[in-house]
Amino acid sequence: MTLHTRSLPALSALVILAACGGDPNSPGIEYMPDMYRSPAVEAYVDYGQDPYYFEDSAVVAQRNTQSARLPVAGTVPFSQDPAKAALNFPYPYPNTPEGYEQAGAELRAPLPMTEANVEQGKVIYEKFCVHCHGPKGEGDGSVVKNGGYPVPPSYTKADPPGLKSLPEGKIFHSLTYGKNVAMGSHASQLTKEERWLVTRYVQFLQNGGNMPGALPAETADTVATDQDTAAN
Amino acid sequence: MPLPARFSRVFTGLFHAVLTLLLIASLSGLQAQDVDQALYDAGEKVFKGNCASCHKPDANMTGPALKGARERWDGKGDIYAWIRNSQEYLKTGNEYANKLFEEWNKSVMTPMALSDEEIDAVLYYADNYAPPAPKGGGDVAQAPTGPTDAGSLWPWMLVLILLFVVVALSLTGVKKSLANAVQEAEGREPLPDRTFVQSVQEWAWNNKGLATVIGLAVTVWVVLALWNFAWTIGVYGGDEVAHYRPEQPIAFNHTLHAGSAGDGNLAINCQYCHSGAEKSKHAGIPSANVCMNCHQAVNQGRTEAGTADIQKIYAAVGWDPETMKYTGEPEPIRWVKVHNLPDHVYFPHDAHVAVAKLECQECHGPIDKEMTVAEQWAPLTMGWCIECHGDKAVKLAGTDNGYYEEMHRRLIENEKLGHRELKKWLEDEKVTVKELGGWECAKCHY
Numbered sequence: 280m281t282l283h284t285r286s287l288p289a290l291s292a293l294v295i296l297a298a299c300g301g302d303p304n305s306p307g308i309e310y311m312p313d314m315y316r317s318p319a320v321e322a323y324v325d326y327g328q329d330p331y332y333f334e335d336s337a338v339v340a341q342r343n344t345q346s347a348r349l350p351v352a353g354t355v356p357f358s359q360d361p362a363k364a365a366l367n368f369p370y371p372y373p374n375t376p377e378g379y380e381q382a383g384a385e386l387r388a389p390l391p392m393t394e395a396n397v398e399q400g401k402v403i404y405e406k407f408c409v410h411c412h413g414p415k416g417e418g419d420g421s422v423v424k425n426g427g428y429p430v431p432p433s434y435t436k437a438d439p440p441g442l443k444s445l446p447e448g449k450i451f452h453s454l455t456y457g458k459n460v461a462m463g464s465h466a467s468q469l470t471k472e473e474r475w476l477v478t479r480y481v482q483f484l485q486n487g488g489n490m491p492g493a494l495p496a497e498t499a500d501t502v503a504t505d506q507d508t509a510a511n
Numbered sequence: 512m513p514l515p516a517r518f519s520r521v522f523t524g525l526f527h528a529v530l531t532l533l534l535i536a537s538l539s540g541l542q543a544q545d546v547d548q549a550l551y552d553a554g555e556k557v558f559k560g561n562c563a564s565c566h567k568p569d570a571n572m573t574g575p576a577l578k579g580a581r582e583r584w585d586g587k588g589d590i591y592a593w594i595r596n597s598q599e600y601l602k603t604g605n606e607y608a609n610k611l612f613e614e615w616n617k618s619v620m621t622p623m624a625l626s627d628e629e630i631d632a633v634l635y636y637a638d639n640y641a642p643p644a645p646k647g648g649g650d651v652a653q654a655p656t657g658p659t660d661a662g663s664l665w666p667w668m669l670v671l672i673l674l675f676v677v678v679a680l681s682l683t684g685v686k687k688s689l690a691n692a693v694q695e696a697e698g699r700e701p702l703p704d705r706t707f708v709q710s711v712q713e714w715a716w717n718n719k720g721l722a723t724v725i726g727l728a729v730t731v732w733v734v735l736a737l738w739n740f741a742w743t744i745g746v747y748g749g750d751e752v753a754h755y756r757p758e759q760p761i762a763f764n765h766t767l768h769a770g771s772a773g774d775g776n777l778a779i780n781c782q783y784c785h786s787g788a789e790k791s792k793h794a795g796i797p798s799a800n801v802c803m804n805c806h807q808a809v810n811q812g813r814t815e816a817g818t819a820d821i822q823k824i825y826a827a828v829g830w831d832p833e834t835m836k837y838t839g840e841p842e843p844i845r846w847v848k849v850h851n852l853p854d855h856v857y858f859p860h861d862a863h864v865a866v867a868k869l870e871c872q873e874c875h876g877p878i879d880k881e882m883t884v885a886e887q888w889a890p891l892t893m894g895w896c897i898e899c900h901g902d903k904a905v906k907l908a909g910t911d912n913g914y915y916e917e918m919h920r921r922l923i924e925n926e927k928l929g930h931r932e933l934k935k936w937l938e939d940e941k942v943t944v945k946e947l948g949g950w951e952c953a954k955c956h957y
Contacts, residue, residue, distance in 0.1 A: 303756035303886070306851070308744045322793050323848050345843055347798055376619055406780040418564075421772035422779065422805070429572065429808055430563040439621045440561060459565050459573035459618070460835065463804030468786040 322346050356470065365389040366471045374456040379449060386448030390475045392482065392491060400480030403473050407465060408481075416442075416484035429461040434484045443485050450478045546639045554636025557629045565620070568640035571835065572808055573618060575611075577637035594630055596622040680707075747851075749890030756886035757847040761820045767813070769879040781871045781879070782864075789865045792857070796846050799828045807835075849887050856893075856955050866912050867905070867944075900949035904941035918947065 372378040413419035416434030432440040457464040565573035587607035715722035747755030770776030787795030812818040876888025907919040
């Protein structure tokens with residue numbers, strides 16, 4: 280039939296244009312796919328795409344190579360800054376109720392309680408803590424209010440389970456390992472230094488949003504205790 | 512006795528009577544049919560203030576579900592003493608208390624200074640707990656936005672054109688057979704059987720001027736269309752093309768998690784999950800342990816699909832929600848990468864987030880407002896990069912960045928000395944990225 284042969288180009292044009300029209304799963308046409316997707320494993324390479332020119336075995340191998348890796352076992356982040364020497368040491372307290380108590384009793388912040396540190400801590404707090412603990416640490420963040428999340432104890436209440444008198448060692452311990460089921464470990468998101476900065480800001484909130492005028496005795500001799508901790 | 516005082520005595524008496532009745536009812540295993548709203552509310556208040564960090568009324572969390580706690584304790588010990596100070600109560604050697612302590616990983620419950628009435632109210636609340644209706648926001652089934660809507664008109668236009676062609680062709684056929692019938696009736700030869708192409712050729716030969724104009728117009732249109740199409744190859748975002756919006760193994764809803772709290776969303780900062788944005792070249796797709804920071808406690812989504820997706824996180828990290836323990840058998844989530852840059856060009860997130868202080872949305876679009884599925888919003892072409900580098904003013908002061916602070920110092924101090932280049936920079940009253948070397952090849956291609 281002549282009609283069919285005549286409409287074939289039109290039909291195929293329709294199919295091609297419809298195909299280009301926008302399948303959200305397709306990244307479209309690429310000029311040089313091998314420059315977009317190199318055989319070397321790159322961070323967050325897309326496993327879903329065919330690397331075009333490689334043999335099947337290589338494709339399978341690439342798809343099964345995980346680009347997100349753990350740090351090499353036994354390594355710690357290292358800073359050459361002598362002021363941050365204490366941060367180089369591995370965290371000595373285990374993730375147990377005993378470790379929590381011990382950290383509360385012994386562990387002291389290597390960073391002094393200064394306005395600059397509190398200010399830096401605030402920036403981190405407002406990214407990593409505020410959605411649960413609330414802007415003033417009263418446990419009224421958006422996740423709690425809108426998500427029905429377990430209510431974190433308030434930093435400003437002294438009666439249990441209020442955390443007004445929670446010592447800095449316990450704050451840092453909770454940030455490192457998490458606390459209970461509701462708070463997970465934040466060690467993968469925050470470096471030790473950042474965790475200490477947040478700790479300082481939490482202490483600032485415990486004090487009702489004021490700089491502690493007279494520092495508690497244990498924080499005044501920070502440098503000395505710091506060296507003790509390092510020596511341990 | 513004055514009247515109000517008598518009233519209050521009567522009320523307290525009534526209150527205690529009701530409480531005792533309820534106690535008897537719950538002790539004998541009977542569920543009170545009608546919920547005492549006042550007691551329920553009082554219990555809810557105490558629960559939220561003291562217990563909610565570690566307990567849920569109807570599910571296990573850090574501690575056991577409180578629903579049925581009184582029943583479980585019935586005849587085994589003093590639940591009031593246990594709630595007030597569990598560590599003290601353990602020392603009495605109560606068998607059930609010690610068993611519970613062992614079962615729950617020896618987690619120590621904070622001593623609670625609660626009265627008997629308050630404890631009764633909490634337990635009443637837990638036993639009669641009705642989950643609240645879910646709040647709005649986080650609507651998963653939102654229609655995709657963007658240029659895909661405009662693009663969907665195309666197929667219909669083509670169908671219309673095709674239909675027109677078919678009708679025209681069949682009409683020509685009918686016309687021809689009618690003409691042939693006339694020829695036959697008048698005893699003449701039937702018309703020569705010409706193809707469509709032949710008839711077009713004949714028409715063009717007879718109308719040369721018009722045919723030339725039409726031919727030229729068609730050629731120009733085709734060339735332009737091809738030229739425009741070529742610009743969209745390898746471009747997955749921007750205004751010209753449908754955004755790349757691949758289906759992910761877990762349908763993570765950015766609007767629900769990062770959208771504004773006023774709309775009933777959770778308002779979590781972008782960098783809570785993409786914590787590399789400030790420190791590294793990559794903003795980072797969060798590893799599943801970051802999901803578990805919250806989803807250890809949240810195992811129900813707002814929709815059934817959401818709940819199913821949360822189970823996928825558990826499978827990925829190897830978490831058994833029943834026993835609340837890790838099984839040690841993780842299986843990585845195979846996210847599909849959305850934003851791809853070609854090799855040999857480098858984009859550092861840290862320089863743009865920590866130093867330039869750009870908002871995520873400036874390049875990623877309204878991901879916290881409209882995108883229930885992550886999509887590539889910007890075109891990520893070289894022209895797009897260059898345009899921003901040529902136009903954007905650098906925030907020199909107050910960035911806590913030594914490099915810019917130094918630039919700023921020199922600009923301020925050297926202007927008096929007549930430093931020509933610096934003066935030229937400031938002619939348009941801003942210093943652009945380009946003027947600080949943002950157009951040099953090696954800035955991005957290194």
